[in-house]
Amino acid sequence: MSDDLTALVTGLAQRAKDASRVLANASTAQKNAVLLRAAEALRGEAGDRVIEANAQDMVAAEQMGLSKAMLDRLQLDRTRLDGVAGGLDQVAALPDPVGTVVEERVLDNGLRVGKMRAPLGLIGIIYESRPNVTADAASLCLKSGNAVLLRGGKEAFHSNTAIAKVFTQALAAEGLPPEAVTLLPTTDRQATLVMIGLDGILDMVIPRGGEGLIRFVAEHARVPVIQHYKGVCHVFVDGSADPEMALEIALNAKVQRPGVCNAMETLLVDAAVAPTFLPKLGAAMGAKGVEIHADDRAAAYLNGVKPVSEADWDTEYLDLVLNVGVVDGIDAALAHVAKHGSNHTEAIVTKDAAHADRWLREVDASLVLVNASTRFNDGFALGLGAEIGISTTKLHAYGPMGLAELCTLKWVGQGEGQVRQ
Secondary structure, three states: OOHHHHHHHHHHHHHHHHHHHHHOOOOHHHHHHHHHHHHHHHHOHHHHHHHHHHHHHHHHHHHHOOOHHHHHHHOOOHHHHHHHHHHHHHHHHOOOOOOOEEEEEEOOOOOEEEEEEEEOOEEEEEEOOOOHHHHHHHHHHHHOOOEEEEEOOHHHHHHHHHHHHHHHHHHHHOOOOHHHEEEOOOOOOHHHHHHOOOEOOEOEEEEEOOHHHHHHHHHHOOOOEOOOOOOOEEEEEOOOOOHHHHHHHHHHHHHOOOOOOOOEEEEEEEOOOHHHHHHHHHHHHHHOOOEEEEOHHHHOOOOOOEEOOOOHHHOOOOOOEEEEEEEOHHHHHHHHHHHHOOOOEEEEEOOOHHHHHHHHHHOOOOEEEEOOOHHHOOOOOOOOOOOOOEEOOOOOOOEEOOOHHHEEEEEEEEOOOOOOO
């Protein structure tokens, strides 16, 4: 690792950290003005320059042999860019969390205390492919009073640079430091190692991408990391479940959008209802093109399935592939989820209130559901308005991270001369 690269990344990060202290005190009106100005620019000539930069990235990506799926994630056109601009409008319309006081109370000595939401400081985002993440991350960090240090993939370098410029210009125009949105101007992979080692400058890092990227960051970082390795999500059909509801939930969880982290990967069915439920499930999944990997007990009621392997239970397919297993009641279902779950999203379909309560209390996941699809683990779906990602760690956020989760809570107190006795 060269000294020049270390100096470059460290210098940019320090300037962004300095900018974070200014941004933390910016008014809601100032922050919203930046976002609305950036949205207007993306709809105008600046957006045209972003699309031109993206075309340059697309040519290089095709030459690198990126898959069709990766190329689709990378591509920006006017429709997609207008969607990005609309997202900035939405973030501007959300309530500002900074300065909000929660859990306020008055102590016996008259001291009024509470917890105030405050920006984290400088947040690092390391991401792959999707240039829209540049705008999403910048907007959410800015609205929550944080500066952001962006490290995008080389395949989107020109697109990311053009989008970041829109934000730096909008910040400057509103009298705020442009360094509050800083994109590392290098494709050198070693820059990531420098960045995640900036203890004392970087307050938190959020990696967004495949499991390999997230594990690399978590293993090498010297700063707190928000982790989300994978989503191995389950739906358990309890013996008391309404079969039509269970079938509808299972289909939605698997096929509505199979390539996302909150899609169901394993369906568990109580042995009491397996003989009647599984044939209907097999037919419905087959009609949607789903390939089923079943254990021996489930396979007895299904046609044309593959045997499930032990490794399959821990696999995030992100595709029209589904594991199906038969279990002996809720205890066995809970044990299976505890062994193979990824702390992401777990759902039960049941009419039994006691079983529903056990599921909510005993399952360890960022979202635990009763009689609903796993697809609801999403910031928009849960009413946050926007999200920067889903955390499957427990400190300091668990689940979708919106504006409030990009803040910390600090204790504040107001007294009238109280002293400790």
